[in-house]
Amino acid sequence: MTDLNRQTFGPRLSSSGTEFRVWAPAHREVRLEIRDSDPVAMDRSEDGWHTKTVEAPFGARYRFHLPDGLSVPDPASRFQDGDVHGWSVLVDPDEYSWKTTGWKGRPWREAVVYELHVGVYGGFNGVAEALPKLAELGVTAIELMPINDFPGERNWGYDGVLPYAPDAAYGTPAELKALVDRAHELGLMMLLDVVYNHFGPDGNYIPAEAPQFFREDLHTPWGGAIDFRLPDVRAYFTENVLFWMEEYGFDGVRMDAVHAISESDWIDETAAAVRSLEVETGRKLHIVLENEFNEQSHLAGDVDAQWNDDFHHVFHVLLTGEQEGYYEDFSEDTAGKLARTLQDGFVYQGETSPHSGKKRGTSSGHLAPTAFVSFLQNHDQIGNRAFGDRLTTLAPPQGVEAATAALLLCPHIPMIYMGEEVASETPFLFFTDHSGELADAVREGRRKEFSKFAAFAGAEVPDPNALKTFTDSIPKPHPERADARLALFRTLLTIRAAELAPYLDGCAAAGAEVVGDKAVVSRWTLGDGSALTMAINLANEPVSLSSLEGPVLFESVAGAADMARSGSLPGFSTIVLKEPAA
Template sequence: MTVTTTFGAVPQQGGATRFRLWAPGHSGVSLELQNKPSQPLRKLDGGWWEAEAEAPAGTRYRYTLGNGMTVPDPASRAQDGDVDGWSVVTDPAAHQWQHPDWKGLPWAAAVVYELHVGLYGGFRGVMADLPRLAALGVTHLELMPVNDFAGLRNWGYDGVLPYAPDETYGTPEDLKALVDAAHGHGLAVMLDVVYNHFGPAGNYWGAIAPVFFHADKNNPWGQSIDFERPEVRDFFMENALYWLTEFRLDGLRLDAVHAIDSASFLPELAGRIREATAGREIALVLENERNDASLLERDYSAQWNDDVHHCLHVLLTGEEDSYYKDYAGQPAALLAKALSTGFVYQGEESKNLGHARGKPSGHLPPSAFVNALQTHDQVGNRAMGERIAQLAPPEGVRAALTLLLLSPQVPMLFMGDEWASERPFQFFTGFTDDTLAEAVREGRRKEFAGFKAFADPEHREKIPDPNAIATFNSSRPDPSERALPRHAAVEALVTRLLAARKAQLAARLSGATSLEAEALGDTGVLARWRLNDGAVLTVAAQFGEDEIALAAPTGTLLAESRDGVAEAAVRGTLPGFAAAGWIASEAPIAETIR
């Protein structure tokens, strides 16, 4: 299906390009082509300005507003000289796709791997790791946001030009080559997009079209975007279609949609995407503090289930600060609820938020929930960026990975999870404006003043400076860490777990339903599901150090977090910090993977 492109520079026949800018309220707008005379845009209805000029791919351009201010194209497809530099005309049809018939992968059998492109060294760096990731057993790569941000580096959520891959990561062609190569390895590629706010530097919409924002509403990042205005809605909807059609991405993860102030935007967005990508497997995944199950009934594939993460984190670490207080006291029972019916909070009041949260979710399939042991959010938003392997017992981490990767919900690994990396993932920026860099540094330290560990100003000074290059470098995954015996053992476990999932579970997961889940004492869980062929999957996990009673499971062992777990289960106990999974079916199954 042909997708209409309203915004930006769109190549026409014969080397010409159509330039369009929505700039209501301005007396005039001029097109500036590098090393060429200025050209006025003609005024159209509704605040639009348009011009056509000889400008083949590679042409540098920008706009001058009626007040004399020079701005980049807010729908720039590429930048030369960061967000304040020249926008670049690109040719959307230039890439010669090597796998044009790729249609995607079924979502119910997905295993997601979240990664930061900058820490990989750019698009080409990710491409070099594709063989390893395919062999590991993941199916979907989820790229943290890649759109242009101000400065030399960013953790991903300060982007300001949603259509332009950041030039520090590579060119649009490099990103297309990465997607193409991933498809060749049998991997789908998703992109994290941020439609709820812009970063603190380089956002020119306030000058181009102040009505892009609400004058009297704010969210945690500044002025709220006015999603009820048609031009604003189209700007983001066309952006989603741009990534999915021109770059042939296989899905999107939408960041913090609870900060999008419009009840109709998300359903309309999903409808337009489904229409434009009919015949392809497209995954649409939400991050949504509201736990709005209704969005998952038809429009969206899944939601990140932070409830599962929080339960696991409390069980493994005992932490109860901030939002973890909502999961303290009975984390095993709450985890059992999440494994059985989706969300923990389905209308109950959150102590942390001070109001009710969520809607009933028990009617949704397991594939409507993306479960993770950690994510960029839950690691990067810690003061020191510690990973779970730095905070929890090693055998507890292995048990959590076993539960995660054998349960029918869509599992997600954060880069380095597969070897229990102990490298931190810290909040990092690379702003070149010293005043902004200082404000971010001090804001970061004030953010944690309410935490007991950082109540002392001297301790807060130890929080890494986001703008320091050392903070970025310390967050980079270290492949040599994988060679250490304790890490190699975890990677071997994850590989076995994913092989078992592929061989014995993947084809059976669509249509799976929960049978029951229960807490085993204060620290263990037992969950069972009926798969689509009638087979019964059982997973048990204990996150305390003592063994607990467990009714001997039936079926064939899928995998165990360490040797001896299954033998103990036959005797009626589950050892401390251990997990295992079994499948019971009269249907033929592949050889058991141990």
């Protein structure tokens, strides 16, 4: 459990009672309200902290009463009764008895990440029930989309407003701990998607307590930027990362859209704090970033990896032919860009983006392949389409299978999106549970956003607030292809675990060549000196290439390796070979 007394935010427990704390520098007086008790004045320090120690049982409901009459939840609430506008709950950190107290985590090179949305699984207990099959498949890490408290019963999680509180729609704190415990029993790492670049539009009371928390001179797509120049603000989020790792046993976090955090040195400061916790506990802990700007500087320090959108975009363009929006950046020399993403991770390393007209990215070829989390689908790339289309509905099955083999057998860290392993064609739509004017604004904003795309012009984009939009997003296996696709994933992940993962430390790119409009041959030297070769052809027609040598690890089309040795790479195929070290 977390040592609550070294947490700046949230209640502190002691033999003399519970110290309730809130940073509200905008107010001279704040009163503590405990349900069924009289409000009591809190003590204020010069730096704006209001504290009060009282006797309070676990389960007590409390909130803070501001001078203007507004009563607000604890911004570091550990759980809520009555959603984001309700009472905060004093949680017993020792309520759950851990089974896997000896768990120390897994090295990053072994990561095969499976991203999922807790709500469509029915909550924490539903996810726990699904874990054995995922572990048997070869998944080694589960990444939960954000679970912090959001308004309503359903949400992607990026509208959260209480970063320390698991949403009650998914279950209790004890049930979340049981989920993490079960994952560890099965040898699975647990990663959590966290959002530190903004708060949601409904239920964020921090501006009423501490308007200093936000900047007036800098804005993001979600409003005023969070002011990471302030020590208390930095501590609020750094401690949140440590809280999830210590109190709930998460093995790592994925930080959402860090390009929208103005003071990027905070990322390195937090990563250093995680490394200190790693040394203190002997656990292997991980940090993954999402950074739209392809900024690699954090990867040279204590950050493990970064999502690689470029990998997705290249494969998507090759498989679907789409060129609108940011896919415009990958419409020319697409095979060359495929070679570059396989070798260097980022495609854009300082070049000008045709789509934005701005330079994007920094050099990345010197980084280890495991510094990149690559994927063919994820919540954004599916859900940010008007109708939540999965790749399975946009590309031929043989092409998807060839791309899947490339993803799972290249040295990058692969990420699978829920349902991908059963060839699901179920959409993943954008859904919320707002009401009133906010619901109208979200609905109309969503429809306006897609009106400029030719593919969606005149179409009725699903209402994000409709219950049906959520239920339509629950993944279902493909009625005909599910078993074969599942077998493919199992085969590929078995090969990865035996032939790649043990040798990824020290792995380096060894060159790539374009052999067709949609075909490349890429090579790497693994950490043990063995040579890995991958030939990919995402066109329907075969292409000529120089003869490939080495034992075959996998071919996505029967007989493809023999054809390649004869100088022809079949259409929609991936071949992987591994030559032992000399």
